[in-house]
Amino acid sequence: MNVGLKTQILPAGEAAVAAAARCLAQGGLVAFPTETVYGLGADAANAAAIAQLYQAKGRPSFNPLIAHVGDLRAGMRIARFDATAIALAEAFWPGPLTLVLPKTSGCAVADLATAGLDTVAIRVPAHPVARAILRAFGGPVVAPSANLSGHVSPTTAAHVQSDLMGLIDLIVDGGAVEVGVESTIVGCFDAPMLLRPGGVPRGEIERVLGRTLVQPPDDADNDASQPLAPGMLASHYAPRTRVRLNADDIEAGEALLAFGPATVPGTDSATVVMNLSAHGDLNEAAANLFGYLRALDAKGARAIAVMPVPHHGLGEAINDRLRRAAMGRE
Ligand code: TXA
Numbered sequence: 460m461n462v463g464l465k466t467q468i469l470p471a472g473e474a475a476v477a478a479a480a481r482c483l484a485q486g487g488l489v490a491f492p493t494e495t496v497y498g499l500g501a502d503a504a505n506a507a508a509i510a511q512l513y514q515a516k517g518r519p520s521f522n523p524l525i526a527h528v529g530d531l532r533a534g535m536r537i538a539r540f541d542a543t544a545i546a547l548a549e550a551f552w553p554g555p556l557t558l559v560l561p562k563t564s565g566c567a568v569a570d571l572a573t574a575g576l577d578t579v580a581i582r583v584p585a586h587p588v589a590r591a592i593l594r595a596f597g598g599p600v601v602a603p604s605a606n607l608s609g610h611v612s613p614t615t616a617a618h619v620q621s622d623l624m625g626l627i628d629l630i631v632d633g634g635a636v637e638v639g640v641e642s643t644i645v646g647c648f649d650a651p652m653l654l655r656p657g658g659v660p661r662g663e664i665e666r667v668l669g670r671t672l673v674q675p676p677d678d679a680d681n682d683a684s685q686p687l688a689p690g691m692l693a694s695h696y697a698p699r700t701r702v703r704l705n706a707d708d709i710e711a712g713e714a715l716l717a718f719g720p721a722t723v724p725g726t727d728s729a730t731v732v733m734n735l736s737a738h739g740d741l742n743e744a745a746a747n748l749f750g751y752l753r754a755l756d757a758k759g760a761r762a763i764a765v766m767p768v769p770h771h772g773l774g775e776a777i778n779d780r781l782r783r784a785a786m787g788r789e
C-alpha cells in the first residue's frame with residue numbers, strides 16, 4: 460500500500476484543473492466530482508497508474524473500470540459504436556449513462572483497466588469540473604467511484620477524504636454532486652442490456668431505443684469469473700451496520716432512513732432519523748442516499764431500518780443500491 464502519500468485537497472477552479480491534468484499525466488491518482496458521484500481518476504493508457512488505483516481502492520483487478528472521455532468523437536477512438544450506441548450517446552451525453560461497447564483495435568485503454576475483456580465501458584460526464592479536467596488532460600481517464608472497495612460511493616469531497624486520505628495524490632473539491640447515484644450502464648450487445656440501473660431512468664432509455672432493455676441473467680451478480688458488470692457483485696454497497704429494508708415499524712435501537720411524508724410506528728424510538736426526501740421526490744432521495752447511509756452508519760445503531768421507496772424513475776437505482784447495502788459485505 461502507498462499509505463503515506465501526501466494527499467492535496469484543492470477547491471475546484473483553474474489551478475485545481477491544471478494540477479489535476481498534470482498529476483494524471485505523471486501517473487498520479489486524482490479524485491474529482493462528476494454529476495453522479497466523485498470519481499478516482501487515472502490515465503487510462505497508463506497500466507502502472509491503474510495498478511496503483513486498484514491498490515488504493517482495495518479493488519479486485521478483475522473488476523473493470525469506466526473510461527471517461529470528453530465527447531463522442533473521443534469515445535469513437537476507443538470503442539466501436541453501432542447505431543444503437545450512437546443514438547444513446549446523442550440522447551444522453553454528456554450525462555449519467557455508461558455504454559459497454561467492443562474495443563477498437565487501437566484502443567488506448569490499458570488491458571488492466573478492462574480486466575482483459577474485449578469490451579470497454581465509456582461515459583462522457585456532464586459535471587463542469589470533470590469536463591474541464593478531461594479537456595486539460597486530453598486523453599481518456601478511467602475513474603471508478605472514489606471510495607474504498609465495498610464502501611458506498613462518495614457524494615462529497617469529505618467522503619473521499621475519509622476513505623482515501625494518504626492513498627491518492629489529489630482531491631478536487633467541487634462541492635456535493637447533483638445526481639447522487641452512479642451512471643446507468645447499458646451493454647450494447649445484440650439486444651441492449653441494463654447492466655446497472657443508475658442516474659438515467661430505464662424508461663428514458665427505452666423511449667429512445669423504442670424497445671425494452673434486456674435484463675442480465677439472474678446469476679450475473681455473483682459470477683465473478685465471467686461478469687457482465689462485475690462491480691455489481693452483490694456485496695458492493697454495504698455499510699458496516701446491518702440494513703433492514705421495507706421497514707413498516709421501527710424496532711428499539713434502530714436508526715431510521717425515512718422516505719416521504721408518512722411516519723411508521725416506532726419512529727419516535729429511533730436512535731436517529733434521516734429522511735431521503737420529506738416530500739417524496741426521488742431525485743432528491745438519490746442525491747441524499749449515499750451521504751445519509753454513511754451518516755447513519757457512523758451512529759453505531761443496532762440496524763438501519765429503511766422505509767419503502769417507490770420503484771419508478773430513479774427509484775429503480777435507489778432500490779438496487781439499498782438491496783445491495785442490505786446484503787452485507789460478505
Ligand atoms: O457514475 C459512475 O459511473 C461513476 C463515476 C465516477 O463516473 N463511476 C463508477 O465506476 O460507478 P465504478 O468503477 O464504481 O463502477 C463501474 C462499473 C462496475 O460495475 C464495472 O464492473 C462495470 O462498470 N464495467 C466496467 N467495464 C465493464 C465492461 N467492459 N463490461 C461490463 N461491465 C463493466
Ligand code: MG
Nearest residue numbers: 603604612690
Ligand atoms: Mg463503485
